[in-house]
Amino acid sequence: QSALTQPRSVSGSPGRSVTISCTGTNSDVGGYDYVSWYQQHPGKAPKLMIYDVTKRPSGVPDRFSGSKSGNTASLTISGLQAEDEADYSCCSYAGSYTVVFGGGTKLTVL
Amino acid sequence: QVQLLESGPGLVKPSETLSLTCSVSGGSISSYYWNWLRQPPGKGLEWIGYIHYSGSTDYNPSLKSRVTISGDTSKEQFSLKLSSVTAADTAVYYCASVSSGNYYFDYWGQGTLVTVSS
Numbered sequence: 001q002s003a004l005t006q007p008r009s010v011s012g013s014p015g016r017s018v019t020i021s022c023t024g025t026n027s028d029v030g031g032y033d034y035v036s037w038y039q040q041h042p043g044k045a046p047k048l049m050i051y052d053v054t055k056r057p058s059g060v061p062d063r064f065s066g067s068k069s070g071n072t073a074s075l076t077i078s079g080l081q082a083e084d085e086a087d088y089s090c091c092s093y094a095g096s097y098t099v100v101f102g103g104g105t106k107l108t109v110l
Numbered sequence: 111q112v113q114l115l116e117s118g119p120g121l122v123k124p125s126e127t128l129s130l131t132c133s134v135s136g137g138s139i140s141s142y143y144w145n146w147l148r149q150p151p152g153k154g155l156e157w158i159g160y161i162h163y164s165g166s167t168d169y170n171p172s173l174k175s176r177v178t179i180s181g182d183t184s185k186e187q188f189s190l191k192l193s194s195v196t197a198a199d200t201a202v203y204y205c206a207s208v209s210s211g212n213y214y215f216d217y218w219g220q221g222t223l224v225t226v227s228s
Contacts, residue, residue, distance in 0.1 A: 003154060034213035038155075045204060045221050046155065051214040089155055093213040097168040103154035 004029065004090055004102035011108040017078040020105045022090030023071060028100050030071035034093035037066060037075045040104075041086045049088075050075060077107070085109045112137035114205045114219035122199075122226050128192040132205030132219060139163050139186050143208040145215065146179060146190045148201040156201075160208065161188050195226045 005023040012018040022029065022037075029035055035053045038046035048057050050066035053073060063079045073092070077084055090102040118130035132144065146158040159169035161179045169177045173192070181188040192199060202223050206215040 032213075036214035038215070045218040046215070047218075048214060048216055051212070057216070091155070091157075091214070097160075098170065099157045099213070101155040101157065 002100070004092060004100055006088075006090060006102035006105045008103070009106045009108065011110055012077075012080045013110045014080050014082065016080050017076060018080060018107065020075045020077075020088050020090075020107070022073040022075070022092075022102050024073075024092055024100070025071055028092040028094040029068065029073050031095065032093045033068070035066065035068060035073040036091045037064075038089045038091065039084075039086045040089065046089065080109050082109050112142070112207055112217040114207065114217055116203060116205050116219045116222040118222060118224070120223060120225060122195055122224060123228050124196055124226055125194055128190070128195050128199065128224055128226070130190045130203055130205075130222065130224070132188050132190075134186045134188070134207075137207070137217075139181075139183055141210055143210065144179075144181065144188045145206045145208060147204045147206055147215075148199075149204070149221075150198075150201040153201075155204075158190065158192075158203075197226050200224065200226045 037050040040046045053068045054066045087104045089104045094100045113135045115133045122128045140163040143160045145160040161167045161181045176193045178191040202221040204221045205219045207217045
């Protein structure tokens with residue numbers, strides 16, 4: 001059960017869009033439509049931003065969207081705002097009631 | 111709105127057992143799977159395992175030999191024990207909930223830092 005692969009960092013200017021990738025295998029990302037994304041500000045607990053690949057919990061701005069193609073899931077943040085600067089982690093169901101996380105991506109808003 | 115709060119020692123000696131408790135409020139303990147996760151300093155999140163109110167458990171295969179998660183429904187608490195700890199077990203430990211039928215963590219505790227050091 002290996003961790004999912006995310007870029008260590010991404011950056012974007014206010015108002016622009018960024019996409020964070022999350023690559024797994026046929027046994028996790030590619031095998032199930034159960035990818036979730038979490039936002040984490042320094043010293044804070046993770047916050048659910050996307051679940052079941054594309055769904056947004058109540059209260060999460062529609063600037064956040066999720067998608068998946070094959071073994072790679074993606075989180076896109078459009079209309080970047082300063083408060084979006086945070087760490088983002090992906091998570092996938094991996095069968096047998098287990099889940100696996102990515103290593104996290106630090107988003108910098110320039 | 112479910113609220114979770116971790117408690118336990120912030121310092122554990124190598125080779126000893128790490129013990130943490132998560133107190134639950136604001137939700138039906140029977141409606142969720144109750145999880146433990148951790149995040150070493152500067153690293154990604156790692157799922158440790160869960161307990162359901164029925165008593166069923168499952169653990170991360172990489173930690174299974176050292177982990178026990180138990181629950182006390184009367185106190186609305188669940189606990190983590192991790193044995194034979196080393197410095198590699200130093201991390202912020204979180205408890206989190208997964209609603210039955212779902213595959214994502216919807217509510218999280220604030221996290222508690224546990225340092226393994228002599």
